[in-house]
Amino acid sequence: MARDGTQTRNRILDSAFALALEKGLAATSLDQVIGNADITKGAFFYHFKSKEDLALALVRHVAELDRQQTEAMVKRVEELSRDPLQQVLLACSLTADLVAPSEPNPGCLFASYCYQGDLWSEDARKICETSFRAQAAWIEGKLKQAVKKHNIKPPVSPAQLAQMFLSVFEGAFVLARTYNDASLFRKQIFAYRDMLEALFTAR
Amino acid sequence: MARDGTQTRNRILDSAFALALEKGLAATSLDQVIGNADITKGAFFYHFKSKEDLALALVRHVAELDRQQTEAMVKRVEELSRDPLQQVLLACSLTADLVAPSEPNPGCLFASYCYQGDLWSEDARKICETSFRAQAAWIEGKLKQAVKKHNIKPPVSPAQLAQMFLSVFEGAFVLARTYNDASLFRKQIFAYRDMLEALFTAR
DNA sequence: TATACAGTACCAACTAGTCGGTATAACTAA
């Protein structure tokens, strides 16, 4: 073995991630990724065989980070409360705190990809879809438990409400960017939270 | 006067719009825009002085189209019902119908721009923000009227609910693209509608 | 007779990607 290459690989990934959120990967040249990572072209093409390869590796990387983060959050939330509805509400609050109000480029890599045809390969799409489905499935499951436990019939199905979490999540990023105000993200997630609470508490 | 140039100009705009939604304007070359519009380079640079100029003109163009569409919708909705809440609910239904379930590239130009640094100039941002604010303001106003009329205190403020419409709207596009299923847009808008109705009806 | 193009030839800057070479470190055989 020679010196450990995973460090360099991660530097490239981190560099590409930051630039992708800042200006979109399609509009970012490899030279910029390379410069930002403070490596050379040779190093880049040693680790990735093309820009497309990098794009795919990046979305895989981010999906894995998300999975770990979600896993940890679920664990914390299930320790904090035994009530399924409360668990979901807590998860919303923790999610809202993920984006600092001063964040200059709040956003989701998946959303960034899906509006840039080059990167939006079928492979990339599936990775994003899987990631989304996993998150929605957890919320849906908890809400179904809440329906049973509280013996309530919400006006919108748990499945639709779970998807709406993702909609609000993604939409809040777009709003935050358009209004140039990252705090909007937090506010929207909390609005969703409050709304959920009301739907399952009222009556 | 010679022949009317607005036709050609609109052809360019339409071409760029379609390509922007399909693969993002940043990843689209001028040659593609020109080829798609079936004109020549000379014609393009007669109407637009640069790609940036086109990008700005396009977002302005789309914002104007949106404004007209919204204006017409508001008019229809206010004819159909006198109740402010019902007007908002109707507006949701009409909005849901704007995207055909078979639409190959459902999406919002504004969202597409905001994830592509090149195009995301301060000028473009302001145009999107103004467009968003106008829509949210109408919903917020109607919901405030509904609060008074029905003498109800919703768990989330009209302002937040109005912004949530935009969040769901934008997020639904991202979901539709990620799940590769345009019908998700309609479903999410209806879910928002049903939720709104429940919040203002319950108790 | 100015406008609104078509057409084409061209350019400098940038792009993704290649290629020959080098540095490092672990393994191997004398």
Added chain:
DNA sequence: TTAGTTATACCGACTAGTTGGTACTGTATA
């Protein structure tokens, strides 16, 4: 111990092609 071997990790000049944009001539239209 050490000289030689090998694989990995990386360097950076280079290239072929694309990009946005220019320049200029020609022509149909109102």
